[in-house]
Amino acid sequence: MEPINAWLVDELARLSRLSLPEEERRAMTAQLKRIVDYMDILGRLDTAGIEPLSHEAPVGNVLRPDVVEPSLDRGELLANAPAQDGEMFLTPRSVE
């Protein structure tokens, strides 16, 4: 995994459209690094011969029939959006 550094935090902030003041950026870099280092402990385990686990619950094949049900009312769907025009969700410019 890519090491957590100032560049990567900037990149993630840019992609998520967050503007981090210098102080928060430094704090975030340190915290993300701690989280990733903690997860790295798992990497020290010897997993040779152990099947990869793709799901934690002992269930499988939860399926639904191909049946159409009414969708949500548009007003309700858009109600909690930070920006909308009654028809569409609005986002900052994201297409060329």
Add this chain to the structure above:
Amino acid sequence: MTWETVIGLETHVELATRSKIFCPCTTQFGGQPNTHCCPVCAGLPGALPVLNEKVLEFAVKAGLALNCQIARYSAFDRKNYFYPDLPKAYQISQLYLPIARDGRVELHTSGGDSAVRIHEIHMEEDAGKLVHDPWIDQTRADYNRCGVPLIEIVTEPDFRTADQVIAYLEKLKETLQYLGVSDCKMQEGSLRCDVNLSVRPLGSDELGTRTEMKNLNSFKAIARAIAYEAGRQIRLLGAGGQVAQETRRWDEDREVTCPMRSKEEARDYRYFPEPDLPPVRLGEDYVAALRAARPELAAEKRARYQADYGLSPYDCRMITSDPALARLFEALVELGAPAKQGANWIMGEVLAALSARGMEPGDMKLPPAALTRIIALVEEGRINRNTGVQVFEAVFDGDGDVDAYVREHGLEQVGDTGLVAAAVERALAAHPRSVADFQAGREKALGFLVGQVMRELKGRADPKLVNDLLRRALGVPGAGKAVEKPPQL
């Protein structure tokens, strides 16, 4: 230096399910923006996806038809990206354990036979539609397409020519249409193809740096984009330059590819297993049942039509160009229409009627029994073929009783030879000039006389009978054999 083009394809196919992949919203094309959405497909917090069983079935059917190994254990993963066409900020897809792998498709092109290996097929959800509004400088998002089920079919880089690519796509389209898993309409985006292309010196085993081309909306665009992009890379390398690994957009109007930025920059997939969806385990019986249920595919139908009905390869190709046409043909034959007649009506009147209405064969409402009846009436000589076409037009758009229509409009052919002969006599008497012209060797004059007789009989006579009677009356030797057995009313 001689260069070789190396191409691999990623094809997205929209599955023809009624509801979306993880929620019960409709998959219907169109609709007012954001009216086919619910908490699951709009990515509202706390909503949980549940897999549509039909998506699984269609993916397995596609995998079997493309000679893949079907995974008995498969699972979904999250593909994370920061782009508002998917409101969850990730797409549910399959990376680690896709539903099918290691397939193979045989191709026949004018350049010879070849085979393309299928790397894998995975199930995933489609994204929404973004439109930038320059007036407010904001992007508007419609999530109706979010969660529409897709399979992505990924080939190995086994193509060397655009012809092979088109042959593969045609076969893929035909196969998926006959399986009933997708309608594969490129113009509506239900079949979309990304082309990965690199070039290398002929004879080299190493792959060059590839580019990925998007926005290819027709087979023609694909062929042109391949020619353009291969040329661009060869010129670049020939001049000592390097190919950058990037995504390029095909510009249909300018016929060039150009680098595509926005979505690319958002790439930071960080795949991980989807915790909200349990894995899928398939039993042998499930796979065996789907294998056994595979319908007859287009190539098999063509071979059978040639062998059983003696149709030409061209006719077979035409009437299998869409599953709805093949269904109509088989229904006609089953109802007793002569195969060649059935094929001719489909290739002629049916295709013309569809194109005049801008309709797809799948939307056709013509009852096979009606066309069978028309064919029979023409064969029996009770209506002539032109009248048959008139009746066909009247019943094409839905119900309509062929016999009632013929009766009500008095279209039944004049089968009484005496009546036709009388009309012939009158025409000859009325147009001595044409008679003289004909006897002076001007064949065209006969056509005029036939027209006069047909007009008097309101088009209801058998043109062949009129022709024969005229020739006989005009004293042409050998004429008149056809009237020995007049059509029966």
